[in-house]
Amino acid sequence: MKEYSVIIVDDHPVVREGYRRLIDLQPGLKIVGEAEDARSAYAQFRDLQPDVVVMDVTLPGASGVEAVRHIRQYDDSARIVVFTMHLSAAFALKAIKAGATSYITKSSDPKTLIEAIFGALHGRTVISPDVIEAIARDRISGMGTGLSDLSPRQTEILCLLARGWPAERIAEELAISQKTVRNNHYQIKSILGMETDAQLVWFALETGLLQAV
Amino acid sequence: MKEYSVIIVDDHPVVREGYRRLIDLQPGLKIVGEAEDARSAYAQFRDLQPDVVVMDVTLPGASGVEAVRHIRQYDDSARIVVFTMHLSAAFALKAIKAGATSYITKSSDPKTLIEAIFGALHGRTVISPDVIEAIARDRISGMGTGLSDLSPRQTEILCLLARGWPAERIAEELAISQKTVRNNHYQIKSILGMETDAQLVWFALETGLLQAV
DNA sequence: GTCTGTCTCGGGCAAATTGCCCGAGATTTC
DNA sequence: GAAATCTCGGGCAATTTGCCCGAGACAGAC
Structure with missing residues (x-):
């Protein structure tokens, strides 16, 4: 069975531990690198060429959305799963537009994250249900994100x-x-x-x- | 060696996994319960009577500060370590005043959290350095929280x-x-x-x- | 009882800002 | 090179702000 490489990007050490427990113990996935800000995320990506990046978008310094764009500019086939606390339609749309493959909130079931990662490997986009709902509500009440x-x-x-x-x-x-x-x-x-x-x-x-x- | 019981309270499943990896694998500590909101945190505390509670203060529904107060009202000797993203002097002071034993930000080193937990068992208050600084800055620039x-x-x-x-x-x-x-x-x-x-x-x-x- | 302090509620009025419309360069887009 | 879009600001009436004032209510002190 092929093992896919993952790098994780989050500024909170404890959350990174959570990823490890979730992702690293998953057969078929292996965490090969960690980063805690946008710049080192990009550097790690270049060095390690992982199959998937799992990242938060609220990072110290530069925005995670910028990091997504940057990585996709470097490698158009990069798979990036955005995994964040922010349940915001606008945020999600920005991330997707910047080139994120998926957008999952941290309040989702951990299974959803794993599914999104495997989905991303096959180029599938997964957006967690709460975000879908937020986007729909947004579209109805107004025009776009504003x-x-x-x-x-x-x-x-x-x-x-x-x-x-x-x-x-x-x-x-x-x-x-x-x-x-x-x-x-x-x-x-x-x-x-x-x-x-x-x-x-x-x-x-x-x-x-x-x-x- | 005595093993101390801990319950963890956080609304993000992945973060809870992070706690497990950090706390549960620590000799001398054992996670006996989890909660994802203020109400069930209180219920868990009553049922399980843990030695320490580790909790975030931003929870869905009622505020975590309320939960702290509630738990301390029920058991005045409860040890509660607040572990949160919020680097805010006012927030920290509110939590401490409500009865939290310690206040640590999520950007702290994981070691700091472990130390705070063991500290709490002996009744020691630990406040992470970044928060201390924020409080000091606040005190200097103004009078109290305002x-x-x-x-x-x-x-x-x-x-x-x-x-x-x-x-x-x-x-x-x-x-x-x-x-x-x-x-x-x-x-x-x-x-x-x-x-x-x-x-x-x-x-x-x-x-x-x-x-x- | 009276006195004092603080809180709440609002009047008044000059000075500043908002709401809204307009025009002129600079750039882009087709 | 024409049309569209940005950016920058002038102008001016209508409103709001900043600041000061007084009155009624209600607390606790003496």
């Missing part, structure tokens, strides 16, 4: 606004006038259909633009 | 504001005038020293007043 309706600049400004930066500081940071920041602020709220600034924060959080501490 | 500086009513209004409710809806909900809501809004911001509404959301999140999805 994030895609914003221009890059608007996304950038939203990011700063949601962090709690005052218009003044944003204007400095981006070297534009406060007036422009305010205009964008207004535009962003009306595009996303939000009434208050607090809602913007929640949006940024749900969408994965920002991460809760 | 939440205690707000009146009950202000806390209530903050809660609604941080959820993203417009002043109008808050006024309705609380049956007061919009003007009063606005005055409180201003007061809250100046008491807490915040400049923007987005910062209020982060404050509510860090302080445990609200929980991120």
Whole structure:
């Protein structure tokens, strides 16, 4: 029986132990490497050429979605199973668009993860049921994730606004006038259909633009 | 050698596997039960009377801090190690005040967790270095968590504001005038020293007043 | 009893911001 | 090279904020 190689990427050591217990003891799978951030994930992939990568998308430093994109750029046939806490339609869509093969939440049954890994080996995409439901709900209630309706600049400004930066500081940071920041602020709220600034924060959080501490 | 009993509480199955690998294989410790939410954590504690509880504080449904309080109410000598992703001074202080013996973040070295468990058996409190630092930083920059500086009513209004409710809806909900809501809004911001509404959301999140999805 | 403190609720008003519309360069896309 | 899209900001009325004030309620202190 062929044994497939796996590398795991997660920033929490205890979670990596969990993967080992789950994946390594599975006949047919073998963990050949571990990484705890996006950069070393990429390095490990290049060095070890594993059959599958299992990774969280919330990592210290660069976003895991970036890591997915990066790895797929290097090797278009890479199989990447995203395994994360975030039950967010927007997050999932971003990951899939970036090139993830599957998207599974950590509250799923461990069996689901194993199935997703074997599925990925055969190029099958698995998305856990809770995420499917979230995506469906999202599609019904609105148009897409909403994030895609914003221009890059608007996304950038939203990011700063949601962090709690005052218009003044944003204007400095981006070297534009406060007036422009305010205009964008207004535009962003009306595009996303939000009434208050607090809602913007929640949006940024749900969408994965920002991460809760 | 006496073997101490442990129950683990976490809503992610894979993380629970990680605990098993870490704790169960440790000579002197044995996992006798698992729970995935606050209610069953309490039930398990009553049924199994373990020597230590290792639990995350962000659980589906009721907050883990409540679970800590509940368990300590039932058995004042219970040893509870909080093991969580949240690197937040306010969160840690709340957990400790609720009766947690130790507070360790998931990005800590696994050894730290084991040490905290054995420490807890002897009644020692262990707080991981990153949290200590966060608390120190907090104490220096402000006075306490800040939440205690707000009146009950202000806390209530903050809660609604941080959820993203417009002043109008808050006024309705609380049956007061919009003007009063606005005055409180201003007061809250100046008491807490915040400049923007987005910062209020982060404050509510860090302080445990609200929980991120 | 009265006094003092704190909380809640809101009025008032100048200063600042929002909501909304507009136009001009720069870039992209076809 | 025409059309579409971004980005940047001006303008201006309507609203909100920042800040100060007073009144009624209710606690505990003396």
